[in-house]
Amino acid sequence: MSEQTIESILHEQRTFPPAANFAANAHIKSMADYKALCDRAAKDPEGFWGELAETELDWFQKWENVLDWQPPVAKWFEGGKTNVSYNCLDRHLTTWRKNKAALIWEGEPGDSRTLTYAQLHREVCQMANVIKQFGVKKGDVVGIYMPMIPEAAIAMLACARIGAVHSVVFGGFSAEALRDRLNAAEAKLVITADGGFRKDKVITLKDQVDKALADDAAPSVENVLVVRRIEKDTHMEEGRDHWWHEVRQGISAHCPAEPMDSEDILFILYTSGSTGKPKGVVHTTAGYNLYAHVTTKWTFDLKDTDIFWCTADVGWITGHSYIVYGPLSNGATTVMYEGVPRPSNPGCFWDVVEQYGVTIFYTAPTAIRAFIKAGDKHPNARDLSSLRILGTVGEPINPKAWMWYYQVIGGERCPVVDTWWQTETGGFMITPLPGATPTKPGSATLPFPGIQADVLDLDGNEIPANQGGYLVVKHPWPGMMRTVYGDFNRFRRSYWEHIAPKDGQYFYFAGDGARKDEDGYFWIMGRVDDVINVSGHRLGTMEIESALVSHPAVAEAAVVGKPDEIKGESIVAFVMLEEDYEAGDDLDKALKQHVVEEIGAIARPGEIRFSDDLPKTRSGKIMRRILRSLAAGEEISGDTSTLQDRSVLDKLRER
Numbered sequence: 192m193s194e195q196t197i198e199s200i201l202h203e204q205r206t207f208p209p210a211a212n213f214a215a216n217a218h219i220k221s222m223a224d225y226k227a228l229c230d231r232a233a234k235d236p237e238g239f240w241g242e243l244a245e246t247e248l249d250w251f252q253k254w255e256n257v258l259d260w261q262p263p264v265a266k267w268f269e270g271g272k273t274n275v276s277y278n279c280l281d282r283h284l285t286t287w288r289k290n291k292a293a294l295i296w297e298g299e300p301g302d303s304r305t306l307t308y309a310q311l312h313r314e315v316c317q318m319a320n321v322i323k324q325f326g327v328k329k330g331d332v333v334g335i336y337m338p339m340i341p342e343a344a345i346a347m348l349a350c351a352r353i354g355a356v357h358s359v360v361f362g363g364f365s366a367e368a369l370r371d372r373l374n375a376a377e378a379k380l381v382i383t384a385d386g387g388f389r390k391d392k393v394i395t396l397k398d399q400v401d402k403a404l405a406d407d408a409a410p411s412v413e414n415v416l417v418v419r420r421i422e423k424d425t426h427m428e429e430g431r432d433h434w435w436h437e438v439r440q441g442i443s444a445h446c447p448a449e450p451m452d453s454e455d456i457l458f459i460l461y462t463s464g465s466t467g468k469p470k471g472v473v474h475t476t477a478g479y480n481l482y483a484h485v486t487t488k489w490t491f492d493l494k495d496t497d498i499f500w501c502t503a504d505v506g507w508i509t510g511h512s513y514i515v516y517g518p519l520s521n522g523a524t525t526v527m528y529e530g531v532p533r534p535s536n537p538g539c540f541w542d543v544v545e546q547y548g549v550t551i552f553y554t555a556p557t558a559i560r561a562f563i564k565a566g567d568k569h570p571n572a573r574d575l576s577s578l579r580i581l582g583t584v585g586e587p588i589n590p591k592a593w594m595w596y597y598q599v600i601g602g603e604r605c606p607v608v609d610t611w612w613q614t615e616t617g618g619f620m621i622t623p624l625p626g627a628t629p630t631k632p633g634s635a636t637l638p639f640p641g642i643q644a645d646v647l648d649l650d651g652n653e654i655p656a657n658q659g660g661y662l663v664v665k666h667p668w669p670g671m672m673r674t675v676y677g678d679f680n681r682f683r684r685s686y687w688e689h690i691a692p693k694d695g696q697y698f699y700f701a702g703d704g705a706r707k708d709e710d711g712y713f714w715i716m717g718r719v720d721d722v723i724n725v726s727g728h729r730l731g732t733m734e735i736e737s738a739l740v741s742h743p744a745v746a747e748a749a750v751v752g753k754p755d756e757i758k759g760e761s762i763v764a765f766v767m768l769e770e771d772y773e774a775g776d777d778l779d780k781a782l783k784q785h786v787v788e789e790i791g792a793i794a795r796p797g798e799i800r801f802s803d804d805l806p807k808t809r810s811g812k813i814m815r816r817i818l819r820s821l822a823a824g825e826e827i828s829g830d831t832s833t834l835q836d837r838s839v840l841d842k843l844r845e846r
């Protein structure tokens with residue numbers, strides 16, 4: 192976060208209590224209600240979550256034990272059997288919701304589709320049967336690499352239905368990144384599309400899949416299921432690749448949901464950490480389902496009349512929990528949009544809100560800042576009166592952007608819910624409840640009922656109000672990740688031992704700094720590890736560095752984030768070249784393109800600075816703190832006594 196943002200947040204005093212008429216109709220109507228829920232959950236967490244599991248989910252077999260906690264291993268609802276696809280679809284079919292719109296989809300070229308619960312169920316069953324025909328069994332991993340089309344959600348639900356584990360890879364990732372993720376999870380099947388539409392361009396996803404699988408580089412993959420989207424000639428490998436519209440012919444739309452154990456894996460989702468290798472975050476069936484369900488219901492005060500739109504991509508956790516699983520488990524109408532705002536169409540989001548009468552809108556600060564820049568005329572020219580709640584996620588929101596969102600988009604009528612959470616947490620952790628919590632611009636406010644969050648120092652001691660520290664969670668919750676796929680030690684090390692366990696008490700820590708104010712409100716200060724947040728996308732600096740050094744010209748690279756007015760942070764790479772190479776525009780371009788090929792366009796460095804040397808400690812560690820200051824054009828403050836060669840600083844500054 193920039194100094195300016197921190198400064199404005201530190202002095203933010205405004206509060207916005209919920210309007211009386213909103214509160215009166217909300218699921219959670221007052222701070223007294225909120226506190227009663229928190230007290231109940233603190234005194235009897237198992238009773239609290241057990242009761243919710245009973246009332247909010249359907250079960251084939253009831254659990255025996257709500258929680259078994261052997262830190263850091265949590266088992267929720269053991270002995271129980273349920274199915275997420277059943278909770279998202281089948282149970283609504285016996286109610287009036289059968290013919291309610293489950294999914295409203297708006298395509299980038301302007302095409303659209305609405306699927307009722309009955310229709311979505313049919314599609315999911317058919318795809319589940321096709322997946323089974325490829326020999327995929329319970330516990331097998333299926334890679335999903337899709338544009339934002341209904342089949343992305345259908346594929347996820349189809350996997351969940353038969354107990355296959357899905358691993359969705361964001362469609363903007365490169366062939367290289369896709370291959371790594373398919374190999375790490377040993378995916379047996381890949382579900383993809385010939386392509387999709389992104390920012391006025393056609394992206395040919397299937398070509399990337401072909402590249403990822405070329406030369407048997409992902410040997411576990413036996414079949415590829417391809418959805419037709421762009422109507423272009425597409426190479427289909429005989430025996431391996433199958434068109435969805437062809438293989439579904441004659442396939443039954445009857446496929447009972449497989450009873451799954453509560454702790455069976457539902458999905459893996461790879462995310463960046465502070466090392467070069469992305470982590471496969473593992474979420475399991477019942478706990479995740481319950482947590483996505485309850486957080487959607489309470490934080491968005493979800494009602495049957497709502498049209499709920501989360502603008503994320505299904506390739507990220509936000510899309511998993513708040514486009515697919517949370518809304519559908521609640522029987523809501525969820526909107527999926529293939530487009531993203533771009534200079535040629537800065538009002539496209541507001542068109543969607545107006546056209547479908549969206550009532551709950553959930554997006555990222557980076558998008559809000561881009562809208563501010565594009566001008567009020569775009570939202571002002573549309574009818575946004577259907578909106579009743581606005582949400583934000585992904586990065587700290589500066590008070591100026593919060594106020595604009597509240598005033599210009601929400602007409603000072605809609606509560607703004609700033610939701611802090613992570614891939615690892617499965618759902619919201621710190622968030623207002625819109626009928627109860629007075630909001631403060633820039634603060635994610637208070638923990639969700641049942642979540643014991645705090646700000647501590649490295650030894651597990653509480654930090655006084657208004658001082659920065661590490662944001663931790665002190666008690667397990669149903670939506671928490673269970674492990675890093677294939678690497679339990681990494682899970683323990685990265686999340687549960689960073690803050691020293693104290694008297695048998697373990698603290699979950701996943702990389703954010705925060706402060707609590709005198710009212711106990713949380714103000715997220717951003718990552719404190721080597722993870723940067725570019726336009727709400729989480730990227731490990733070491734991943735980008737590894738991509739750079741895999742280019743023959745690069746001897747060494749160090750990547751840092753630099754404050755950016757729109758994106759939150761932009762990527763600056765300091766690069767030392769091998770002897771035979773010369774710095775210049777061509778190499779600058781080539782290296783940026785190389786990162787795009789290795790990871791994807793989201794990781795393209797905004798700036799490359801060529802350098803003969805990098806600031807290192809005497810033990811050879813790159814001093815990123817110094818590089819961050821240099822990138823931001825700030826004076827270098829703090830201790831530089833451990834620097835091996837002080838003249839490096841002057842050289843880097845001269846540039």
Ligand code: PRX
Nearest residue numbers: 584585586587609610611612613614715729
């Ligand atoms: O730094 C925090 C930031 O996003 C990180 C999690 O990224 P990811 O796992 O990709 O999930 C993004 C969507 C949940 C966090 O460690 N972050 C997320 N939400 C907020 C946030 N920072 C500040 N305020 C938020 N509301």
